Structures are given as C-alpha cells and as structure tokens.
Amino acid sequence: MNRAPDGRVAPNDTPRHVVMVVEDDIWIRLMISDELRGAGFEVIECGSADEAIDLLRGGTRVSTVFSDIRLPGSINGLGLAKTVRQEFPDLPILLASSDLPRDDSTLHDGFFAKPYDPRTIVEAIRSVVARNGSGASPLPLHDRFKQRSGDPYDPAG
Amino acid sequence: MTDLSSAPATRTILLAEDEVFIRMPIAKHLRECGYRVIEAVTAHEAIDVLDHADFAINAVITNLALAGDGFGIAKWVREHRPELTVLLTGTPERSVDVAAGLCRESSGRGAVDPQLLLRRIRWLLANRNRPVPGRGAQRAV
Numbered sequence: 001m002n003r004a005p006d007g008r009v010a011p012n013d014t015p016r017h018v019v020m021v022v023e024d025d026i027w028i029r030l031m032i033s034d035e036l037r038g039a040g041f042e043v044i045e046c047g048s049a050d051e052a053i054d055l056l057r058g059g060t061r062v063s064t065v066f067s068d069i070r071l072p073g074s075i076n077g078l079g080l081a082k083t084v085r086q087e088f089p090d091l092p093i094l095l096a097s098s099d100l101p102r103d104d105s106t107l108h109d110g111f112f113a114k115p116y117d118p119r120t121i122v123e124a125i126r127s128v129v130a131r132n133g134s135g136a137s138p139l140p141l142h143d144r145f146k147q148r149s150g151d152p153y154d155p156a157g
Numbered sequence: 158m159t160d161l162s163s164a165p166a167t168r169t170i171l172l173a174e175d176e177v178f179i180r181m182p183i184a185k186h187l188r189e190c191g192y193r194v195i196e197a198v199t200a201h202e203a204i205d206v207l208d209h210a211d212f213a214i215n216a217v218i219t220n221l222a223l224a225g226d227g228f229g230i231a232k233w234v235r236e237h238r239p240e241l242t243v244l245l246t247g248t249p250e251r252s253v254d255v256a257a258g259l260c261r262e263s264s265g266r267g268a269v270d271p272q273l274l275l276r277r278i279r280w281l282l283a284n285r286n287r288p289v290p291g292r293g294a295q296r297a298v
Contacts, residue, residue, distance in 0.1 A: 026202040047198030051177040058285050
C-alpha cells in the first residue's frame, strides 16, 4: 500500500471503482468519502438505506457498498445488507457500527467498529475490490438502454 | 457575491438535495467541473455544515422543497453568512441550469453536456425502483 505524505492512502494505482457510502451522519460521510476520493475511488453518497436501494434497483453501477448499520428510514444497514445479498449477491457490502451486529457474518463482507480509521476502510475496500475483480454490480439500466437505442438517457428512446 | 470563476479546484459547493437521483448526477457533474462538492440530504445537515465546517464553502445550491425547508437554508445564510452565494433549485431543469452555469464559469475539464445530464436525471427518476432483471423480484423491505 502506498501512502501520501499526509498519511492518506495514495491514489496512484487504484482503478476507478465506485463505492457507495451509506451514512446518515454528514461529518462521517464526508470524512470517509473524502478519504475514498483521495484514494482514487468514485463515491456515491447516500444518507439512508432507502436511497441506496433506490439507486441499486435503478441500475446504478457500484463496486462495493460501505454502510452504517444505524440509519434513518424504512430499513437500517442490516436490512440493506439483506437486500444486497438477495438481489445483488455478487456485490460486496461492508458494515460499520458502534455496536456489534447480532446477525452472522454471512450478511456482510466485513464489519468495522466505530470509531474507525478511514484509512482502514480504504484499505479494506481496495482488498474487496481486488478480490472481486472489476466489481460485480448489475449493468446500469442506462447502459442497457444505450445498447438498444444508442441514446443512454432519452426516455423516449 | 462569491466569485466562483477562478480556481474551481479549490472552490467548495454545498449541494442540498434530498432526491438522490438528482443529487448524485449533479454532484458528479460539478466534481467533473473541478469543484469540491459537499452533499447534504436535509436542511439540518446543510446548516450543520455551514455552521461548523472548518473549511471554506463558496456557494450553496439548495432545493426549495428540501426536507427541513430549503428556504430555511437561504434565510439562515442571509442572516449568518451573507457573503455566500445561494442558488435555489426546485426542479431537475433548474438544478441542471444551476450546475451548468457553475461549470461554464469554471475552467474545469470535461464538463458534461447539460442536456445529457438533464435527460439522465429524467431517465433515472422515471426508472427508480425498477427491479433489475435477473436479480430477483423487487421486495418490500
């Protein structure tokens, strides 16, 4: 692993993977998103699991999900993990919380107790992405649309 | 009025938008234009950042219909940070107009065509919650 002089993980050899960060505390979301962007990842920020599921079901391409467990909305991070396992079984998901989750580890690909060092999260996501190849998110709907019509976003087709 | 036309890479925009299918592509668009973007989902988050951030924020883009009151953000800024530019949105068209205007002012690279961005947002909104074929039926969770 390479580190920049300020201690951040250096971005030099990181492919442009997309990480979905699901965290309702804007300061924590900002901290981890900044660290991931500084390491070369593209980051999609969500304030709730509902937002994350909306995006995933909408076909947004994601390499890894990193989610807090305690979240506002209709489901929490464990519910998000269950949904990911059921509907996107090839998509890795890492969870974080100040409390240890009750469920077993089959729900997630890694758990991090809060407070965590964001550099640890970056390293873990790098490992997960490397293990998973190019990432296994569903082909975005707009890409499939493009294959059909040549215009990725024209609702009229 | 904040000058957003120079050194966009060092300029930070607070984007307050509770519709993720609008916030995500607009934030991406602005980052591609060279801005640092702070994404707030609620008015409470936006004001929290404005009130406590230890870094400079140069402009605020807020949806009028934001949860917690987008107008409230504008009012708070007028009272506490009058030097800040506040750009009000409310529709995908207006959001794209605002983002495209900022990108025109920047010297950023590879700015996305605003019309393509708008079509993408409309398409995402129209297709939200559509289950992905081959990935199992959509479930109530």
